[in-house]
């Protein structure tokens with residue numbers, strides 16, 4: 166739960182930061198509706214009210230001139246025995262957040278795409294040894310990242326390998342089992358940390374077909390947080406913003422709010438009078 170990269174705060178924890186955010190919002194005239202899931206977004210041009218509509222799972226509909234979407238993302242999991250049991254007890258998903266906890270230890274990174282290789286490069290500077298495991302026969306990361314990875318003395322790369330189980334002593338991770346996909350043989354690695362880097366899934370399934378999403382399902386935004394739908398803005402991990410971190414999501418939230426404010430000013434201006442010639 167520890168957060169140590171939120172600038173100006175040495176150390177905080179997720180629930181504490183969440184509670185502080187909620188308290189701050191409650192100081193203003195803002196309605197907070199917890200435990201509600203948005204299921205559909207109806208553009209102003211298609212709604213009976215002429216406003217943007219957000220339909221909720223409980224049957225209610227919110228109507229507004231602007232909407233800011235910030236539904237976040239979830240890490241794609243390996244789906245192997247031990248992964249959930251040892252989540253945050255050695256199984257980690259964020260190298261920038263949790264890497265320092267593994268200083269001087271042996272870790273593996275699962276996934277040989279750009280995020281996996283970047284994570285391995287990053288971790289190699291902190292931990293004793295990194296084993297990068299890739300399912301495919303070759304790494305999929307950019308060549309420049311692969312070159313950097315290969316130059317590091319404390320990194321081993323294993324391709325054509327399928328992770329099959331996270332091992333632990335009941336308290337924390339102590340190993341990883343993988344299958345060599347070329348001959349079916351099983352192997353185990355002794356280590357203390359496993360960083361799963363096989364993708365981040367944006368929580369945008371409910372928006373498909375409504376506004377522009379990237380091939381990865383991220384909401385496409387411009388520099389003002391504007392989406393492809395007029396009046397609809399977005400911020401944070403659910404969007405195409407390249408780095409998924411708290412401080413970035415907060416800044417993006419401000420950008421989207423200012424973008425929405427700007428949109429309101431421009432759309433509420435009285436229609437210009439026609440001056441007779």
Ligand SMILES: Cc1cc2nc3c(=O)[nH]c(=O)nc-3n(C[C@H](O)[C@H](O)[C@H](O)COP(=O)(O)OP(=O)(O)OC[C@H]3O[C@@H](n4cnc5c(N)ncnc54)[C@H](O)[C@@H]3O)c2cc1C
Nearest residue numbers: 168201202203235236237238262368401402409410411414
């Ligand atoms: C275990 C873990 C540790 C992390 N540690 C750090 C760290 O130390 N430092 C750091 O900078 N970053 C860290 N991150 C990343 C950080 O949490 C995110 O970058 C940040 O929270 C993104 O903010 P967000 O508002 O975009 O999304 P989120 O914080 O994910 O918030 C999205 C919210 O939308 C809700 N939601 C989703 N779908 C719907 C829907 N259809 N209707 C209504 N509500 C919906 C979700 O329930 C959630 O409350 C960590 C992430 C994880 C998973």
